[in-house]
Amino acid sequence: MTRTQATVDSVLTLLREEPQHEGQLEHLAREARELPVGELVYLVETRPATEAALLFRVLPKSIALTVFEALPAHHQAELISGLRTQQVADIIGDLDPDDRASLFDELPASVAERLMHGLDADERAMTTSVLGYPRDSIGRYMSPEVLSLRPEWTVAEALAHVRTHAAEPETIYLLPVIDATRSLEGVVGLRRLLLVDPEARVGDIAHEAVHALATDDREDAARRFFSAKLLAMPIVDAENRLVGILTVDDAVAIIEEENTEDSARTSGSEPLPRAYLSTSIFGIVRSRIVWLLVLAISAILTVQVLEIFEDRLDQVVVLALFIPLLTGTGGNTGNQAATTVTRALAVDEVRVRDLPRVVWRELRVGATLGLVLGVLGFVVASLVYGLSIGTVMGLTLMSICTMAAIVGGLMPLVAKRIGADPAVFSNPFISTFCDATGLIIYFSIATAVLGL
């Protein structure tokens, strides 16, 4: 066991004893201070709320702030209710305005309002401006505190300005250039300012800014951020006036949240609002039950399909043996296609207009996969159950794979086209759809081949 692991265990034991005396708390504080920030975040995220708050209270102020900033907003809001008023005020005051806005969003309105009153006028104004943008818009994630330059300044003047104001904004490494009406004219990197002639004009060395509208979708803006390999991105309003700046940490947080959401939805559940181990059992059930019910009810379709073919089943009961294998293979083939296309959509490698190309590709891929599995299925089933069952299996596998690959490739595009999340519409629905369609194909082929 590493030293860190031993300290984690000791902190865990101390937390579970719910220490009250000064001495015990002292001991806990000493042990906690030994831990790297990553371990502290893990502990706060995965322990029940009371233990998390206890641990948090014994941390030194600066470490507490770092740990707090690393938590998702929903979790921050919960933690706050377990802390002393003074510690809350300290933390809220030190947060960046965009992080503060996300937190206020999760707090009950009355608590948010009380905390808002504790802020000074400037901080309050910035928090309010961020909260004014719609949920899921990039405006919610930007920092309204931006250090900007004027095009008519010399580089020397610009550098002096940066040095004077370097302490406040979230970043000073990318500097938007704005005119007298705050209209965005371009950007200059701090590195460029250090490299060029101090007498040059800022307007002459600025280059065009990759930027976003404050009302743009957060995922689109974050993806643009990363494809352009930025360190920061200016955010403007509808009149091209600079209203804030998006920094790397916020763009990363957005992408990670979107990835978690996609991965949950692909398997037919909603993303959890907080860490798995500290979500209540009821919270986890809630994230899964709706989809599970919808899918189970859709699966009644398969019962109805089988009812139609019940007399054939009664005649040749051996047909029932292959049902899970065939539906399973159809589901797997469909999910492979759906996952590939969903991910390609997310990273902008496929667009809705590529639909015909996707269908044509999946048709060929599905037919090839079906050919391989069909030949294999024909050989194995013929050897064990005779030539006619073998023929049914071979033809069915071939058809099901082709059908499933096309459906799997198509569904995410259709979802995107009608404005739904491609991830929601994909895997579990495809499985259910392919189950029902696959059974129809199976029994139609069986009826024809076996002459039922």
Place this chain on the structure above:
Amino acid sequence: MTRTQATVDSVLTLLREEPQHEGQLEHLAREARELPVGELVYLVETRPATEAALLFRVLPKSIALTVFEALPAHHQAELISGLRTQQVADIIGDLDPDDRASLFDELPASVAERLMHGLDADERAMTTSVLGYPRDSIGRYMSPEVLSLRPEWTVAEALAHVRTHAAEPETIYLLPVIDATRSLEGVVGLRRLLLVDPEARVGDIAHEAVHALATDDREDAARRFFSAKLLAMPIVDAENRLVGILTVDDAVAIIEEENTEDSARTSGSEPLPRAYLSTSIFGIVRSRIVWLLVLAISAILTVQVLEIFEDRLDQVVVLALFIPLLTGTGGNTGNQAATTVTRALAVDEVRVRDLPRVVWRELRVGATLGLVLGVLGFVVASLVYGLSIGTVMGLTLMSICTMAAIVGGLMPLVAKRIGADPAVFSNPFISTFCDATGLIIYFSIATAVLGL
């Protein structure tokens, strides 16, 4: 149609005509220059190799480099074979050493060697140093060109040093502090240098560095990078000597690749080496066929389970009707649990040692889900097929959901424990496993309740 979209269409038409004359190429070049970089990347990524190379050849040098840098290494390697020698030499010379190393890795050894000879001695040494680290280690992604400071320097001296050397390294915003033996002592942000007293010593204002070993796993290092909200991270060798620096764009690329890999594996396929639309049909088939075969062969288990119960099926053929619904529900419940735990493992919200907690949570979640579905299944099936079939359905749904949730939660942890990728071991295997186990549960309950 937007103006950009119209230009994309016009470029597509021009590319398909495979222009040869100067005039046509001129026209293509003019149109291509109108497009934003993001659209150019999309075109190069999604068109066949010959068209991509043609488009690339008409781009101005600086834009060509930007587009080239945005492509994955595998795709870069392919593109290179279609370009003129001079353009290749220009691009290779301008790439960062870490990106160059990734590209060389994908090229045939003879081509890589020839290109390596075209580099000057410094660039060649840096590329070789990066190529010396194992695949998937963070050393492969770092930039060996680092601007570092010495602790005994004053801040004024440090700033002068930065200004003189600002042009070469990938970043100047985080500056590692090293002693005479290149041993890493700490880091200073450029912002801090601009803020403090110019007479202060660098050693006094430096703080402890969040760093990584060059041989560390790339995903672990990239996740540490983002939890610490860094702009850059020093990379050291086993003796704590500074060997490179990891920048944001590289950390983002690693996380995005890992996410694509996880999403592919979760659905039982291997990630594609390049963009979906430009991968060959054979390449897509190859990414799916192995898993599909493995899963189909595992699914033979379900045939064998059903054979055991064939006489019961023959007696009560109505039992066959519910097979796809029951196996489907089991698979869905298992996948929900597996996806949640796989993602929680990826973002370090769950660790292998949490196994007992995960099992206990999934037991309760699964039982609750099973209770809801079981009651519903009992009521519906009783109304349609009578009380005894209703009882079988209710009890089976309850048991299958509980079993599937536990298996789904357990599998990713077991995979991680034995050193496999949790994503590989999870969803498709869970479906197959739950199918077979679910059928045993189903027919055992049916045998008992119906007295078969």
